[in-house]
Amino acid sequence: MKSSSSLQRRLGLGLTLGVTLLWLVATLASGLVVRNELDEAFDSALEETAQRILPLAVTEIVNREEPLLPQQIAMLRPHTELLSYLVRDADGNVLLQSHDVDPALFDARPRTGFRTLDHHRLYGESAVSDTIFIEVAEPLAHRRNATWDAVMALLLPLLLLIPVSLLGIWLLVRFSLQSVLAYKGAIEARGAGDLSPVTAARLPAEIEPVAQAVNQLMERLRRALESERSFTANSAHELRTPLAAALAQVQRLRRETPGGPLQQRADQIESALRRLVRLSEKLMQLAKAEGGALVSAEPHDVVPVLRHVVEECRRAFDGRTPELSVPGQTPVFTTLDVDAFAILVRNLLENALKYGDEQQPVRVCLSQTGVLRVSNGGPVVPEAVLAGLTARFSRAPGTHSATHSGIKAGSGLGLAIVEAIARGAGTSLTLHSPASNRQDGFEAMVQLPQQG
Structure with a gap:
């Protein structure tokens, strides 16, 4: 370009x-x-x-x-x-x-x-x-x-x-464009998630309509995104209570129902309700990921948070413990919000544990420089498929109905949530297949934002 x-x-x-x-x-x-x-x-x-x-x-x-x-x-x-x-x-x-x-x-x-x-x-x-x-x-x-x-x-x-004219014209142009340069600096200084109006005083008459159009466009975009996030969050929140009540009733019905076809049907209903509960939780996480406020003013150590999330995943996945590698007793500081970091790690671990090979361990590595890597074994994901895994409701081939590498398919929102958090924090999610220093597997890497 x-x-x-x-x-x-x-x-x-x-x-x-x-x-x-x-x-x-x-x-x-x-x-x-x-x-x-x-x-x-x-x-x-x-x-x-x-x-x-x-x-x-x-x-x-x-x-x-x-x-x-x-x-x-x-x-x-x-x-x-x-x-x-x-x-x-x-x-x-x-x-x-x-x-x-x-x-x-x-x-x-x-x-x-x-x-x-x-x-x-x-x-x-x-x-x-x-x-x-x-x-x-x-x-x-x-x-x-x-x-x-x-x-x-x-x-x-x-x-x-010639030199006097160049200096004089340069100073005159710089003075004349001072408000335009201030407007440019105001736009460059704001983050990707800041859609508030850009204020600039005394813009030239030729630039002022452009600034007004930009502010109007940003306001329309902000309202559209807030409406979408609000709908997602409210829908997921409103679904939690009836889903929990329905799940409790189905579990009670399953215990009171004798074995046979009716028992199997109750099991299927309970599984479907559990998937809806997980989907509502993912939608809540996605709304938070796209809602901004992902970067805190002061840096904090995320190693304890990482250990806690790894332990939660161990209990949720029948004792499958990911291999955790952190830089000893040295803290790793980042300005990424604690809740957003926990959501990011949880979705990366769930993605690796669900779609990775059960016979091979999931590895979580956090470097001193704030590089987070989560890798798992399994077949190599084609490059064409790899590029679309961060889209919403996107799954690798073969995961829609049954399994991917022998693991049950998820909602297709995990990597989309991670991508939204990384983008909102001013960094990026990078996917590799095969994983680093391997001939197979899958790896997700995120550079955590640092102070300054």
């Missing part, structure tokens, strides 16, 4: 990722805008530079003795030249040039206006009736560096924004 993911984690990571992606998209859009604005600014600078230098160049050329003699402007001090220019006549003869210009960048004849080469952006302007031209060149790398610097100025805050 795939584990569910945390809503808080999904919202925190999702919102942080969303903010990051939006920031990146905004940075990309801003970079494109910045690039266009920088291109306009640099083109304007090229145009302004050409228009400022050209009149000075024309004056210089016209006033010198040999106007057609090329002249290079001397460098005042070492520096990085981002703009270089070339002044020529209409035939392409160089009249004036900056100190670091590369003539190979320019065409053979001068041109006016803007144009873009592989590595430079050029602008040309003319004067004196298109006889003197100036062309200014700017490296495109300069523009790219300026654009990259602007984009990085937007991206660098993202390195700080």
Whole structure:
């Protein structure tokens, strides 16, 4: 089964990722805008530079003795030249040039206006009736560096924004989901048998209908279970008195009846009434097992209770004494209710004594860690049958009319009662066939609940 993911984690990571992606998209859009604005600014600078230098160049050329003699402007001090220019006549003869210009960048004849080469952006302007031209060149790398610097100025805050956003969103989501987390904790803290309404304050509007529906469902389930348990317990209780009276009358009638068919019929009626008495007792036990309050607040030693129940079963089953194994004089503590523990052990022992092989002993073992094992001899129970033995009124094949391993069949409620007690106490009943360390037999194991 795939584990569910945390809503808080999904919202925190999702919102942080969303903010990051939006920031990146905004940075990309801003970079494109910045690039266009920088291109306009640099083109304007090229145009302004050409228009400022050209009149000075024309004056210089016209006033010198040999106007057609090329002249290079001397460098005042070492520096990085981002703009270089070339002044020529209409035939392409160089009249004036900056100190670091590369003539190979320019065409053979001068041109006016803007144009873009592989590595430079050029602008040309003319004067004196298109006889003197100036062309200014700017490296495109300069523009790219300026654009990259602007984009990085937007991206660098993202390195700080991501952890800050994650922390801020995480705290905001946790604060917003505080009531939901409290509701979750309240549900997790209650036991399986607690069907009381779950109270949680200030739930979000989206969750509150779910909480109300859960409480309504739990209330309906509680009423249904209480009605079922009440009917079972009341029916079993009300049957005890008339069954006891009928059994007494049949026993008296049997003693007063001479031998023969009538005596045999009275014996059959007495056996049927005894089975009804046992069934009513099992129904009472089942009602208690499903009624909750199976775990006590303080742990207690169950070894004396176990010895007492084993002794009761010895008297009830004509002296068949189960083999009892407990950890010496060391007490074994559990939080399982004493009455529920006695019912659990009694049903496991009755199941083993009824359905186990009479020639092999029934073994009861309680470990120091609270593991209770009850095993008996007999044929191996098929796995398909084993899985359904904890259902109500379920018996192993061959037990409905006569015997199972030579023993009379019971009510089919013993293991169902044990299963209900184990489930209500927060533990489980485990069935094995063959039994542990054996080739045959049957074993029931329950881990008694411990404190903490």
